[in-house]
Amino acid sequence: MASNELHPDVPPKDASTVILVRDGESGPEVFLLRRVGGMAFAGGMTVFPGGGVDPQDATADVAWAGPPVSWWAERFGVDESRAKALVCAAVRETFEECGVLLAGPTxxxxxxxxxxxxxxxxxxxxxxxxxxxxxxxxxxxxxxxxLRPWANWITPVGEHRRYDTRFFVAAAPAGQTADGETSEAAAVAWQTPEEAIADWREGRTMLLPPTWTQLQSIASFGSVTEVLAAEPEIPVILPVLYQEDGQLRVRFPGQEPYYDAGIHPWSKR
Structure with missing residues (x-):
């Protein structure tokens, strides 16, 4: 966001984000990308793979294995066309951004x-x-x-680009290698949630509240099996932007530990 200008009339677009997990020596690890600086949305931030829903995701004629579209619609509280688009976007964006393809010949x-x-x-x-x-x-x-449904965050009112993002979790498929061969990533890494949060706390990376919150959540599990077995409630989280001492702040559930670190990414954009 340039300076502290607010844009109150921007409607959110649908987006999908996938938290890829794998078992490491110290517990579950997640795959993270540091976005290229200067990007229109979340430039320089460390994020999970994901992106906006493409119009063709809703009309995709694909062979489908797993819970029917109606199940996803119920879990995310949307109609079936929108649910299909969100799932297709999740698989597509994961492949585009890190080369992991949640698909098979059967x-x-x-x-x-x-x-x-x-x-x-x-x-x-x-x-x-x-x-x-x-x-x-x-x-x-x-x-x-x-895939497993995980969370739903909406970009605060006031941002010039807003997304209604559904978070998914998925285990990294055996044999596949997640990489950073995309125009949107400056760097990538597998880290435990604790390592990723430590990097942020020490100022080496920047985490927006949705990413920080999901890292905190994954950190509570001891294995990928436990993560995939979880069935979290998925409330709609809409943080609130406000100005304080000439800087932008954001209010969201469970924010206290986030602000205890004294890091406010909105003031840096």
Whole structure:
């Protein structure tokens, strides 16, 4: 956000974010990207893979394995068209941003190596063809059953770009390698939530409240199996922006430990 200007009339767009998890020596690790500085939204921030829903995500004609669209619609409190778009966007954005593809040649398998799809990944990012066209061409089934619904945060009123973001969790598929081969990432890393929060606390990274909150949440689990077995409530979280001493602040549930660190990313944008 430039200076402290507020933009009260910007409607939020749908977006999907995927928290990729894997078991490490010290417990679950998550995959994080530091976004390229100067980007229109969350530039320089450390985030999970994700992005805005594409109009074609809602109309995607894909082979689907896992809970039906109606189940996702109920969990996220949306209609079925919107639910389908959110799930498709989650799988598409994860593939585009870090090369992890939650799809397989059959409903009970998953691609073990995505390196052969490197060119297609670049073409998807540049929107040369749709995700459904890619899956159909490669004979792949979208594995919605590998995702779990996790949270729902809406960008505060006042931001010049706003998103209604659904968070998912998914275990990193065996054999696949998450990377930073995307135009949006300056750096990537697997870290425990505790390591990621320590980096933020010591000023090496910047975390917005939704990312910080999900890291705190994942830190409470001892393994990926425990994370995937969780069935969290998914309230709609809409933080509130306000000005204090000439700087922007944000009010959100469970904010006390966040502000105890004395880090206020809105004042740095």
């Amino acid at each position: 409903p009970d398998s998953v691609v073990s190596d995505t390196s052969g799809y490197a060119q297609a990944r670049k073409q998807l990012e540049s929107r040369e063809f749709s995700f459904s066209e890619f899956l159909a061409r490669e004979g792949l089934v979208l594995r919605a059953d590998l």
